[in-house]
Amino acid sequence: MARYLPGLQTRDRILDSTRWLLARVGLDGTTLSAILERAKVRSGSFYNLFDSKDEAILTVIREAINAVDPHPDGVGKDTVEELVDAYVEFITGQPTLAKIYLQTAVGGAMTDETLAHRVIAHHEARVSRLADAIRRQTRTSKAKSQLEAELLLAGLNGLAFHWLLDDDFDIAARARDLLASR
Amino acid sequence: MARYLPGLQTRDRILDSTRWLLARVGLDGTTLSAILERAKVRSGSFYNLFDSKDEAILTVIREAINAVDPHPDGVGKDTVEELVDAYVEFITGQPTLAKIYLQTAVGGAMTDETLAHRVIAHHEARVSRLADAIRRQTRTSKAKSQLEAELLLAGLNGLAFHWLLDDDFDIAARARDLLASR
């Protein structure tokens, strides 16, 4: 058995627990004791692996932000439809991370400035990638495709927002409608 | 001086304080002592006027949800443009309440079930009102205008979302673009 494996395993258990709690009960509900109980770990072990409770939480949130951007290798090749599908799949397939992502964005809690910038940066990256795809397919001007991408992504975020409120909302169908209505 | 006036005034001060704090520091930061300090009220007075801290917070949140729906008298008359303008004005003019509204929607914190239903109900009311306006102007079918309204509102929510992240984002201009792109 590799040497530092047990520690890494409990670290994973802690992050799993934190991720689960963040999505279900939000930032408030994600208390240390809740994390510990779910991860079956005692506080001493926790503080051998993380400097603070916030470190565990920020680790999970960063992971959520990164997860919004799929297939980083396919930049410059994918179609608009593929990008929209990828977004919907992310939202519905990983509602846990999706919720955390949107919660972080709306902010209020977790007043970490750098986190907000990170979300903005990711948002802009997704806009320009979408704009590229639009430009490749429709050969519109750069400014126009940028605007179109911005509006499309706003629509998708709005749909995600609605879906989080209402599980029965058919986000995939509405995303297709959104694409068709362009 | 009217009899129960002083009590009502401190009640207002408390709600003002709560509203301000909810928007600036979020739900977490809105502690009792923060509310008390800002309202210049001691805990005893607070608990003469509210049963709990949550009661004050929920009062403010309900107010925020209701504020999303402007001019309830103009139902059946307003144009799509007017409704979109009203939405943008609400968001930019009352960012405090807007932020609380979106935070409530994304949820996580404040696990009040009835609150989520309230947000959904309001959302649906706005969709159908928007759909009516669309129908009046374009004479499309009921189903089609309903869908169009849903997508338009999703777009607006997405833009609001972006604006909350980034103050410099020109939500009014983008909302106009969104209208123009239909």
Next chain:
DNA sequence: CTCAAAATAGAGCGTATACTCAAAAACAAG
């Protein structure tokens, strides 16, 4: 098996929170 390093356990600490309550103060009608 031995033993040093790694990992866990869990009692305990300081602090902040929401909330209570008895007493004092402010107030307005008679």
Next chain:
DNA sequence: CTTGTTTTTGAGTATACGCTCTATTTTGAG
């Protein structure tokens, strides 16, 4: 002014939080 009511005060309580620390157990290479 007197009096009963409303309002405010602020010390005090119980609880939950994040976190520390030492003792104990587990681990795995030699």
